[in-house]
Amino acid sequence: MEIIWYHPSQSAAAWINGLQQRLPQARVRAWQPGDKGPADYALVRSPPAEMLQGRATLRGVFALGAGVDEILKQLQHNPEMLPDSVPLYRLEDTGMARQMQEYAVHSVLSWFRRFDDYRLQQQQQCWQPLPAYTRENFTIGILGAGVLGQSVAESLKPWGFPLRVWSR
DSSP: OEEEEEOSSSOHHHHHHHHHHHOTTSEEEEOOTTOOOOOSEEEESSOOHHHHTTOTTOOEEEEOSSOSHHHHHHHHHOGGGSOTTSOEEOOSOSSHHHHHHHHHHHHHHHHHTTHHHHHHHHHTTOOOOOOOOOGGGOOEEEEOOSHHHHHHHHHHGGGTOOEEEEOO
16 A cells, blocks of 8 residues: 655655554655655645545545545645545544633633723733623624534533634
């Protein structure tokens, strides 16, 4: 099995070592411009079109990001980048859902309780009570109803805020 890997901002060494440890039968390499060698699978984040184009033996592309939107957008502009017969896989969850839940709850409560406003007052050495928001008038918008968006919505439900989820 031949695997090619590409990520524009991460070092290949850790990925390649990890893949080789778990898949000792596989030959794993970092893609470089001009690499037209055989590949059964590609693990990618923001791949250049030339990386995937013309690879007759490619059996699947695994997106290393939270979704495949970026690759699908590339395919709209460059349909020959990847044949329709090659499956495109996205990560369901690699621990990101829990992190997103924590971040969303923290951010919503910080805004709702006006922590930044009070922190600014603290720096200015003054204390003025600010008008409190009410839950029913503090609507939360979530952009995207995929795995992460649904997870964030579930984490915010117990707090009683009106939630609106948008999806294409």
